[in-house]
Amino acid sequence: MPSISSALTLADWRARVASLYEAVRAAADPAEGHRAWREGRADLFAHHPQSPTAGDPELRERGVDYWPYDPTLRFTLEIEPADADERDVDGGDDGSVTLHRVGLVRLPEPLGGTLDVWWLHQYGGGLFVPMRDGTAGDGSYGAGRYLLDTAKGAWLGGDEQNLVLDLNFAYHPSCRYDDRWRCPLAPAGNTIAARVEAGERM
Template sequence: MTAHAMALSAPAAPAADFTRFSTLQDWRRQIADLYAAVRGLPPEAGWRQWRAVRDRLFREHPQSPLTGKGRAEFAGIACFPYDPALRFEVGLVPAVDRETIPVEAGKDGLMTLVPYALTEGLAGPLGRELTLYWIAGYGGGTFLPFGDASNGDGTFAGGRYLLDTIKSADLGATPDGRLILDFNFAYYPSCAYSEAWVCPLSPRENRLAVPIGAGERDRID
């Protein structure tokens, strides 16, 4: 059978996929637009914009990670106050002699994280450097999950995300090429909101011994 004939005989996608994929496309477009806007604003103003748009998306968008009950009770994403001391401009050096990390990704199967860079500039203020991973697969993307001493005691036990360029979560770089890492923009993976999601969590090597009092946090009632 030719490839063309195989394509013609492939089962049609269910109609439900149209809604799921088109709304997911819209969600990703809005997130990409948000980060593009944030990169053009002063840091704290960009953070306020980031919070406002994410609150709206979580409350209204069909692809919100919130369940029906969670959405009905949603009062905004809880965050620590903005702390300019937790915004960094870091250099990068190669991560050498490091093994790839397979992680479970639910319906998507196994995802492979390839360590490719280490930060330069976090060891002093935060106690250690962090590893950046490349998500292997078509297109790929940079991924920076991290854990810290606040996990399970004020923030999600599984850690938070700082960069995920497949999802456009990227604050960019300085004109001289230093990477901008602003922990005020740290956010929870979707699995923090619903068991329907399976998310890659931070490898042990990206666990900070200090608490990071910035970014998304547990709501205090």
């Protein structure tokens, strides 16, 4: 069980991250929303006690790197049916995390490929879309990045059948920065060959 201090600061971290995505959705222009998201993340990484970069003072001061915003990498995609799949992954101190596949999305050319859309059983539920692309290990974290984790407020929009995915919001899981974190990583159905030079980079 976390300490009282740890529990409170983690709750505050999640609330602040959710507020960042609220600001993104409220922005008149996606690029402006992306700028606000980057600035907010930089502040959290530099100052918050739950920052995954807390053990790396140099990175905490310098901040993480991003590719420039590319408006052509924002899509509204239909969620198509996919065979049922369920998997349990190690969540470290949070225990096992159960993922249920609810469908998939097809990325348009020239990217191509598909990404599975998962539902998180924990945290009261939420959509989860990780991605491991051609930059993995050569520009981004080798185990992949996250596009959506709505349990933490990362919702860019959608409706009953469609999902907004903006690849510029791809970010590294906390385990990229600190081994004490255990993160669900991108499975085979969330791997594409194309290089997505957008979002957070090494």
